Amino acid sequence: MRPTRLGAALTAIALVPILAWTLFPIYWITAASFKTELALYARPPQWIFSPILDNYARVLTTIPFVQYLRNSLLVAAGTTLGSLVLGTLAGYGFARYSFRLSGAVRFLVLVMRMAPRIVLVIPYYLMMQRLGLLDTRTGLLVAYVSFALPFSIWLLIGFFADVPIDVEEAAMIDGCSPLAVLWRIAIPIAAPGLVVAAIFAFLVSWNEFLFALILSGVEAKTLPVVIAGLNTDAGPLYGEMSAAAVMVMLPNIVMTLALQRYLVRGLALGAVKG
């Protein structure tokens, strides 16, 4: 349906408050991170100001931000890799081989994604304590792979099911093992799905707060916990908090804008298929 000229004008007008609501918080904290303390508390609020980098310098020097960044990056990279390997195998397995209870197992995987994390974190904490893995990146990594895996599996089932089966059968006849078929034929064709699964796994780990809050003390602390820690009503930390928040959010924003085509497909698929 092609809207009328009036409809187009009304739509354009409606976009103004919608975009303001969506983008203002992101803009405001970004602006705050470049403000002097004086500008932060200025009345009326300053929309135009001369930006400074002091807040960033202070965050990077006064707290071990780089160490926490390293933690976040290492755990996220491990989560991405782990859930891609396991998710590819399982997704392909579900897509290509049916067995008794196959449907039930798939739904059990979905239920895992829905379980409230607080239920899992308490026994998980006690287990990690016994294993001596409290406050380690490994402890977080294992939990995060289990968070990312159900989505990866469900997403990749769809992508692998779309790979033409004739090609795979031809390769089988030529003597390829099932694993070689997966590696040489299915994975290259389903590559866009793997990209989406990788991005989501990275974000699951990068964004996660509850497990990081409870399982990590000093050594394995990740960035969301740092942000929440800076988040006090004591005024003087606003600048640092904003700068840290912007640095933590930056990879997400860049990824969303750069890979939007893949993300929209992935989210729509993931949401509709579960």
Added chain:
Amino acid sequence: MAARGRGRWFLLPGLLFLFAVDLIPLAYAAWASFYDWWLIRPRDIRFVGLANYLQLPGDPEFTRAVVVTALFTAGAVLVEFVAGLGLALLFAQRLPFLRPIRVLLLLPLFVVPVVGATMWRVIFHPEVGVLNYYLSLLGLGRPPWLSDPTLALVSIALVDAWRSIPFMFLVMYAGLEVLPAELFEAAAVDGASAWQRFRHVTAPLLAYVMLLAVLIRGMDAFREFDIIFVLTGGGPGTATQTIQILNYRAFGLGHMGQANAIGLVTLALVAVVCWVLIRAILRPRAVPAA
């Protein structure tokens, strides 16, 4: 394919991992929920049967948390559904300037939840926050967004809406995109008004997607933790203390038996909703033949 036995070698690593990491803690939680167990008294753990469960209905803090959770979940999901549907309909129009804007609407969904909540905490600040500055200019006073019991609940629902309207938008937009355009053209040619087209063509066709979106979001809102923790921590008092936050506090107090019992009750509630969701997915789509 012929070799069905081989399938298990693809499935086993992932499934074993998943069940080990999820089911073993769950079994442990179920076991612990039958004990009177405080972290500070590791030598004095007593079996109490169902006592941890039985005291929950009479515990005013727990019943209050159930009410708060229900209000938060229902309010947030309702706002998100209406706004998401409106946006999806707006963006389904064939207007060239809408395309590049679409991705901007999605940004909140990808922002780290803790960071998103932090942004709003800065905006909501009663004295130095930007929101109250402009409200007071308009003569609307300086509402204590996060420290008034009722307003705090509204505020956390609003922040949840900020983050999750994009999800609703995206799911329903994707649902609208796959609807056949001829249907709408035919309805328009027949002289159906915009409302009639929505009521009799769009809504029935989109019902399935709407249901999925609401159920998925409902379950996620139900277990929301990060946003509430950063914005209010469950306060003032217990005004925004959802079941998740209460559970976290019980854990913080070292009351392991009770914390695990609350957790399992929550899990049972989610499992029921999940079952409804699964039934909805399995049910053949009730799409009227067009």
